[in-house]
Amino acid sequence: MADLFAPPPAQEPTPTAAAPENGPLAERLRPRTLDDVIGQDHLTGPDGAIGRMVAAGKLSSMILWGPPGTGKTSIARLLADAVGMRYVSISAVFSGVADLRKAFAEAESMAGLGRRTLLFVDEIHRFNRAQQDGFLPYVERGTVTLVGATTENPSFALNAALLSRAQVLILHRLDAAALGQLLARAEETIGVPLPLTPAARDALIASADGDGRFLINQAETLFDVSLAAPLDPAELSKFLMRRMAVYDKDRDGHYNLISALHKSLRGSDPQAALYYLARMLTAGEDPLYVLRRLVRFASEDIGLADPQALIQCLAAKDAYDFLGSPEGELAIVQACLYCATAPKSNAAYVAQKAAWNSARETGSLSPPSNILNAPTKLMKDIGYGAGYAYDHDAEDGFSGADYWPEGMRPQAFYRPVERGFEREVLRRLEWWDKKRQERRGDK
Missing domain, CATH: 1.10.8 (Helicase, Ruva Protein; domain 3)
Known part of the structure; x- marks a missing residue:
């Protein structure tokens, strides 16, 4: 019976088998034991998660997350050997539902014979959500111990249900x-x-x-x-051919680097910001994507602390449209450096969030009738525009009128900071507030 269900030798390689002397050097150098794995001592050492599991002789399902070439496949092979499990490997790139069904059926048969199966799934993030769900009953029943390998952030690439049944172990890039x-x-x-x-x-x-x-x-x-x-x-x-930067424009590398660029700009570190900008552009990122993020940054993190930041970023976009690459990339660099060295304020960003929330809560309130237009006689008769104070008629160009809906107290969404041009804006607001109180007799 066992021979009927046993997979062919090619599906169940012996982890410790030596590669032929004329085989690829990478295969010949594969570690023979977990102690031979380089650069992942935080996992494979005696105090690491893998080291402790092997010492206990019992593995839990796990996701090995790390950059290419850090030992994910080698660790999976050695894990099976270390605890005496049957090793089966499939790749999500080349395998489909039929391959999974076959692997699970063989694992169930072997479980009946007392043989436990470690199922290694390379590039597990390539399986769609439905395929990932297919693992759940077999992992829950212990039919297989799943070891998945991925270069993508499991939080985004894998089902929450699957993640809840597996331990995520992070492999470091080799130093x-x-x-x-x-x-x-x-x-x-x-x-x-x-x-x-x-x-x-x-x-x-x-x-x-x-x-x-x-x-x-x-x-x-x-x-x-x-x-x-x-x-x-x-x-x-x-x-040797020059190595291209590792960068997937729709995956982790993309989001990690744009996050690093944004936070370096916010932290006023032009050197680091320029480095991450270079990382993205030399790896083939669309310069217009970077420019869109710079424009967003100019409003979100600088705002009126330096109104020129937004102008610089839009000018850089125009310059890039006009010149193209590589000449236009210098304008992107200029905008990046300007944003990094500008005074910072998120007051406009915070004000927007607060105003939007307030609008959603009080969206049915009508503005006061005195500031409504009255283009018809009926509207005038019911009081639209009556008593409107025209600010330019005031001696100092400021009437101090109340523009808030009835039943709503005035709000302070926008709070300028004491940096850059917003320091001047703050002075203006303080002057208007003082005048407003004087005009309303609220001294």
């Missing part, structure tokens, strides 16, 4: 020290040092941007050639 360890392992495996000067070696590590798989693939290219002398950084950049 320079971890990437250096990977290169050392590669050199030990190949038996020769990389043909690089120390500076070029550092440049190679920096180019990986935390991606171990990318680094090993680049190293393998270097091992496969015969060079008369070690390459320096300039020669290395010519020899």
Whole structure:
């Protein structure tokens, strides 16, 4: 019976099996135990979540969330081996409902024979909501222990129901020290040092941007050639294709970087703001998207503290429309720097929120009749416009009239701050408030 339901060997690889000597270097360097995993000690170490589960001999379902090339697949394979579970792997990119049904049916059969199944789902965020829901009964019954891998934020990419049944574990991008360890392992495996000067070696590590798989693939290219002398950084950049920035314009990278740009601007750090702006534009972000965010920022976080900020941002949009890339990007840089160095105030933003809330609560109140237009005789007869005080007729151009609906107390939605031009606006408001009290006899 077991032979009828057992998956073919290709679906159930042995985690500790060594890759062929002529296989890809990345496969040959895959860790054989969890102790060999580089850069994720916070998870795989004795005090980490994975380390504790392995020590207890019992795994819970989990989602491994981290950048590419940080060891998600390797960890999943090693987890199954460490606790003696059957390992089945599918990819959400290449698998469909039929593949899931087959995997679950085999897992149920094996569970009847006392064999537990670890189901590894790579790129799990690629499954739609209905497909993700399909995991729930099998995870709840313990038919499978689910280990999903994703590069996307699980809060946005996965069903809440599925997340409630799995522990989210975050893998860190590999730092320079971890990437250096990977290169050392590669050199030990190949038996020769990389043909690089120390500076070029550092440049190679920096180019990986935390991606171990990318680094090993680049190293393998270097091992496969015969060079008369070690390459320096300039020669290395010519020899290897330049790595493009990791950036999905509709996913986490997009939202993380625009958030970082916005908060750097708000924090008046022009250097950091310029860095995140460069990250987005060099990775292929639409410059008009960045400009829209700058225009929004000029109103939301600067407002009347510096009214020129909005003008600068709109001028940058016009300049970019006129010049295009790359010349027009300098205007975006100018607007970015202007916003970062401008005095900040969210008073207009706060005022908008408060006014909108008040309008929703009191939207049925009519304005006072004295400030209503009276284009017809009937409207005049019922008092529209009667007693309206024309401000320009007042000696100081200010009548001090009450413009609020009857039954509604005057509100103070807009509260300028003591920064930039809003300091002057604040003085104006204080002067008008004083005059208003004098005109109404509220001294």
